[in-house]
Amino acid sequence: MPVDLAVLGLGRLGLPAARAATTAGIGTVGYDPDADTVAELGAGRPPAGGGLSAAEVRRMLSAGFRATRDPAVLSRVRTALICAPTPPGEDGAPDLGAVRAAALALGEHLRPRTTVVVESAVRPGGTEEYVAPLLERASGLRAGHDFHLACAPPRLDPGNRAHGYANTPRVIGGLTPACTEAAAAFYGRLTEKVVRARGLREAEMTAVLETNFRHVNIALVNEMAVLCHDLGVDLWDVLRCAETKPFGFLPFRPGPGVGGHGLPVDPARLDRGERTSDCPLRLVGAALEANARMPRYVAHRAAALLNEHGKSARGARVLLLGVTYKADLADRTGSPAPEIARRLLDLGARIGYHDPHVPRWEVAGRPVPRADSLYESAAAADLTLLLQHHRVYDLQSLSAKAQLLLDTRGASPAGAAHRL
Structure with a gap:
């Protein structure tokens, strides 16, 4: 038929x-x-x-x-x-x-x-x-x-x-x-x-422009996050102020990495593996590098925060919240969570995770323990690390329960947690 x-x-x-x-x-x-x-x-x-x-x-x-x-x-x-x-x-x-x-x-x-x-x-x-x-x-x-x-x-x-x-x-x-x-x-x-x-x-190039636009702008705010932390500036307040400009500015948010299915076009590579000698999209290459550095930076921030509070990353209990690439979805494509977890494991941390959309999770071929009770696990962890802000996470309550809370999404109320 x-x-x-x-x-x-x-x-x-x-x-x-x-x-x-x-x-x-x-x-x-x-x-x-x-x-x-x-x-x-x-x-x-x-x-x-x-x-x-x-x-x-x-x-x-x-x-x-x-x-x-x-x-x-x-x-x-x-x-x-x-x-x-x-x-x-x-x-x-x-x-x-x-x-x-x-x-x-x-x-x-x-x-x-x-x-x-x-x-x-x-x-x-x-x-x-x-x-x-x-x-x-x-x-x-x-x-x-x-x-x-x-x-x-x-x-x-x-x-x-x-x-x-x-x-x-x-x-x-x-x-x-x-x-x-x-x-x-x-x-x-x-x-x-x-x-x-x-x-x-x-039509094909429209998709390239839209994807690169996202990655380049996320790379910019990711680098701003690092700079603001080094200078003691509240990035999230800077973003709040900047997005009031009614022209010439679009708000993007930093995070622990860039996930999803839309791959930016590497200016040095076509999808057939061919190399080009000179490509004008050098900014995209720089954005790729900047975004690729974020998982390492987040792991470094986590270790530094533990150290500031008299704890070593070695042996520390770290709870990862949200391991998907996007809030309220089960899709883990391109999520920075595995790399962050691997880096924390390399530092000797003991990691667990909580994600309402991911019943089982492995890193480097090893199963990661899943927290059954969110608040009890946060209270027991030396550091709770928010990687994805699912709607079920009440960050005000979590900040009160957690010993230390590092929020990579800027979703927590001001003063309630350490933010990226």
Whole structure:
């Protein structure tokens, strides 16, 4: 039976897209080669990292959504979204293996007049130079002539209650103007506003700019945090004052590191591992270095704080609060918590953790004890280290219970804790 849409890759990109489509009344099938993912969805359970609740998955199923490992379903769709994951490889560049597999599976069943949209993170030029040849070789069809090809970089902010799929403008860029319009017509059914880029590369580069903007600005406030601490200046009061400026300033907050899926573009490396001799984005390289230093700095601050209160890091009991990359989510992708934990272990500390979203946690292959009673554990620890501010954490009460509280997120009331 023909369906309107196939979503290839049922993870953090594909599931929200499939949910938005089924909510809009679009007949949707999800394709994923992973048997566990398909089985979990078929049973009404969200797979890990999908970003949906069990109730949302069940509503999708009741609306007609189904997940499958059978690529034959791809021959009966009008639109296909490639949402395969692109995790960082050993060299830090995105691994396009899943994108390649998805493109080949789709290409073998691609029909004329289908609209194909790449949501997976690829470098500028990647849709045309990497994905298009795979589709054409497998199908015998020509992109931009026999089928439409476009790029729509994702803009989801997991956990954001104000901006979701429907009310976040979507950037679309096609191989040809007709490709752009075909993709824009589809996304116009899912989102309130579609922004047409001039072409594929402009759409792809938009994602690069947005991701680098975040990392560069976080790097700036991270370096300001170090400077302010050295000078005895209250950074959080500086930020409070600066954000009152109605123009020329956007508030960012420092933290123990930068997590998440959006990788900044290293100016010295393309995602194929190629080196460039001269790239203008030197600021991005400096931001990468600044943000990469933060876990080491946090561990140093923790040890120094213990020392100031007559305790050595060796043998100290340190409780880590929040080990996910973002508040109120279970996703640990890119979280600085493992590196901070490893550094504290290297100093001889005894670590435990508490996170309502993470029932089990390992560091360097060793399980980390999980605190059952938050307040009792904080009271028993020599140092409580807040790495992620989940809503369940009452920092006023925690500061009263903890012997020492180091807040890396600036979430505690002024004077209630030591802050980054």
